[in-house]
Amino acid sequence: MxxxxxxxxxxxxxxxxxxxxxxxxxxxxxxxxxxxxxxxxxxxxxxxxxxxxxxxxxxxxxxxxxxxxxxxxxxxxxxxxxxxxxxxxxxxxxxxxxxxxxxxxxxxxxxxxxxxxxxxxxxxxxxxxxxxxxxxxxxxxxxxxxxxxxxxxxxxxxxxxxxxxxxxxxxxxLDVLVDSPVIAGRHFRRVALDDQARVHLAMVADAPDQLDATKEQIAPHRALIEEADRLFGTRPFDRYEVLFALSETIDSIGVEHHRSCEAATLPGYFTDWDESFSRRDTIPHEFVHSWNGKHRRGADSWTPSFYRPIGNSLMWVYEGQTQYWDRVLCARSGLWAAEHALGALALTAATHEVRAGSRWRPMSDTTRDPIIAARAPLPWPSWQRSEDYYSEGALVWLDVDTRIRELSGETRSLDDFARAFFGADQPGDWSTRTYVFEDVVAALEQLAPFDWGGFFAARIGGKHEGAPLAGIDRGGYRLVYRDEPSAYWANAEKVAGNLNLTFSLGLTVAADGAVGEVLWEGPAFAMGLTAGSTLLAVQGEPFSLEVLREAVGACRGPLEVQLRTGKRERSVVIANCSGHRYPHLEPVEGATRRMDDILRPRRATA
The missing domain is CATH 2.60.40.3650 (Immunoglobulin-like)
Incomplete structure (x- = not known):
């Protein structure tokens, strides 16, 4: 011991x-x-x-x-x-x-x-x-x-x-050393992101021109730091380094540390600025973790040594609320337009609306997935569930935010919780302070009296069907489906290099025809398609993403595809294809548009 x-x-x-x-x-x-x-x-x-x-x-x-x-x-x-x-x-x-x-x-x-x-x-x-x-x-x-x-x-x-x-x-x-990774390279650039030069963007790249970020591209990263300062009040670090690799020679990653984060992304992050905006949420997510996850951490997620097991029971706070804030801060800082944040939330909401796994497995149990699955690929993630405390957790915290606003007559919000709960007691204090479930409930009750314990017991610990959409509804929007994708969806699909037909055929397909995830109980599932199959033809035409996209868009009935699974080839008819279905958040006429205020910048210069 x-x-x-x-x-x-x-x-x-x-x-x-x-x-x-x-x-x-x-x-x-x-x-x-x-x-x-x-x-x-x-x-x-x-x-x-x-x-x-x-x-x-x-x-x-x-x-x-x-x-x-x-x-x-x-x-x-x-x-x-x-x-x-x-x-x-x-x-x-x-x-x-x-x-x-x-x-x-x-x-x-x-x-x-x-x-x-x-x-x-x-x-x-x-x-x-x-x-x-x-x-x-x-x-x-x-x-x-x-x-x-x-x-x-x-x-x-x-x-x-x-x-x-x-x-x-x-x-x-030793704990500080392990929490302080190094990035290094032949092509290197370091840019201050605040006026005090305490936060820096330290970048390496495969080629020197990939580091040529313009003043206009650096500006929203600087705004991110200011928006986070305004959200949390005080910084739980004396200095902070965003360790940012723009590369196709190493693998992508996003990992939080107390005074730094590791982020490896597309080599064209700056040079193809408008073509990859959906990937700009990595830095906000990992930066927020300095407050939520490092300075404040669930008690069972802290251990005295690296050979003592970690518990994850409060990951829906650690990661779920962080994912909520990364969407919000992307919009507040200008890394995304507000419509992009709405598009990201629409995708999350629609994904959980059709995920059948919540019928048998509560979200609280998915906090064990890092240990159970170690982030390995799963055959049926919509049924098995996979670390849903991130994305479904973000929807729950949107519910909390809008509920606080409603209960307090619009005088309080989750911003107040973030400042009180995650802010450092003293500027620059980068100690770790642990908390338990009861501390989260007590802090929320101080802001807006309510049965928060019962609320989380149901939302986090209970089984359910569909997505937790109360926060979207109370935010003045509703989830709808259209035959054209949102700008966020189209960009995310382009960056991923695939076609996401989750809400039409119930599957995703890569450019080479490889079937990715198949939605449990979706149309493709009903016809026996599985991940690992390869599409060869669509409606008699040789497969390409564009052929498949156009076929689904024109289809109002059965859709025939030819596929190969292992060495076996066969034709499958997917019944009742009714065209494309893309999720959007649509404002509700006459409703209080709390979502608009949530995404609004806080800094005075905005």
Whole structure:
């Protein structure tokens, strides 16, 4: 069991990241020891931000342990494969560990984090640490050796004394180190996002022109920081780095940290600015997590060490409310137009309106999905449910927001909850303060007296049919379907490179004809289609996305498709195709348009 006592000495951690062709990180650690006997060294396992034991231990290799030039025999723990046992000889005050992290060279092996011109380093992949201590009581002095001429971004400050290609950092506690990833690259640009130069956008890219963001493109990112300041009141960090990779050579990601976030997105994020706006919600989402998820965290999501399991019972607050705020802040900052935020909410609402899984599985149980499924592809996600606490949780928090407004006579809102519940007690305070369910209920009752406990018991803990649409209705809108997509839908479909026919045929299809998700009990489901099949022809015409799109648009009856599943080919007739059905939010005449106020900018210069 970890104890809240200091570990004697400071671990020296040196990482060599220069081998970007083979994508190998080489590690040397010097680990002080206080006494002889058995020592347990651990590879970080339960990681904040992943909500699950996501440690890539299979990519850890080449372990050599030495003391005073003597090779030390090690053995793996018989149960915990992340633990290594070594006998420390008498008279030894430190042991040296050498090993490699063999980062993926293909997406089939895991998330690719290294390309020829950039990399993203998560410290948890390149260190071992001693068991028996809280992470905050173990000190580590890290350094990073980069390819010649590369620059980096990180929430940790740099210390002097290294050569041009070596980046040295001051000693920090183990939990801070793991929470402070590094981005680095040949093509690098760093832009201040606030007047105090405390928040920066640190960017790397595959090519230098991809970093040529204009003043007009940076402006909504600056507005995001101001809108978040106005929402939460005080910052729970002293500095913040948005670590932003524009690349097709590494895999996309969005991961929150207390004083930084990792975001890897399309290489044309700026150069194709108007063609990819649906992907602009990643930075707002991860930035909000500094308040919701890092500074304030559900009590069972905090653990003293990376080998103690994480609980996720309040993920509908941690992630659900964060997803609600990322949509709102996208609109308030100008990263999206208000109509784009409405389009995103329409897609979420319609998705949960047809997802059958809520009939058997309450949303509260989906908080265990990071552990159950580890975000692996599922055959029937609309029936199995998959981390629905994100998107359905956002709809529940819209219900809460509009209900507070109604109960308070429009004098209070969820903005007030965010400021009171998530704001730092003191500016720059980046400690973690935990909460339990009763704390959430009490804070809401102070704003607007209501049976919030019963409300959440039903919405989060109960089974139901259809989507929780009360927030949309109370917001002055209703969910409708039209034969033309919203601008948000069309852009999201274009960026994904697929055709989303969820609400017509009940399936999604990629450009090569591969069937993605098939809606449980939808028209395609009824005819036996499954994910993994490939469409070959539509109404007798060779398949293409455009052929399928036009066929569905013209269809008012049966639709015939030819498909291949494995080695078997067959023709299927999908009955009762009635054309395209795309979700939209439509304002209700005469209703109080609370949604319009929710999405309205708060900053004085707007």
């Amino acid at each position: 970890p104890k809240d006592v200091p570990y004697p000495g400071t671990i020296i951690l040196d990482v060599d990241a220069r081998d970007v062709e083979r994508r190998i990180f080489r590690v040397r650690e010097t680990i002080p020891v206080a006494q002889a006997g058995e020592l347990t060294l651990l590879f970080p396992q339960w990681l904040p931000g992943y909500h699950a034991p996501q440690a890539p231990i299979e990519l850890f290799a080449g372990l050599v342990l030495e003391a005073g030039g003597q090779d030390l025999r090690w053995r793996r723990h018989p149960v915990n494969v992340h633990a290594f046992l070594v006998d420390v000889p008498e008279g030894v005050d430190a042991i040296e560990a050498r090993f490699q992290f063999l980062s993926p060279t293909d997406p089939a092996q895991g998330r690719v984090v290294v390309g020829p011109d950039l990399l993203m380093l998560q410290w948890n992949t390149v260190l071992l640490y001693p068991a028996g201590h809280f992470s905050r009581r173990i000190q580590v002095a890290p350094s990073l050796l980069l390819p010649h001429g590369w620059q980096h971004g990180c929430a940790m400050e740099v210390v002097a004394g290294c050569d041009d290609d070596c980046v040295g950092f001051p000693p920090v506690s």
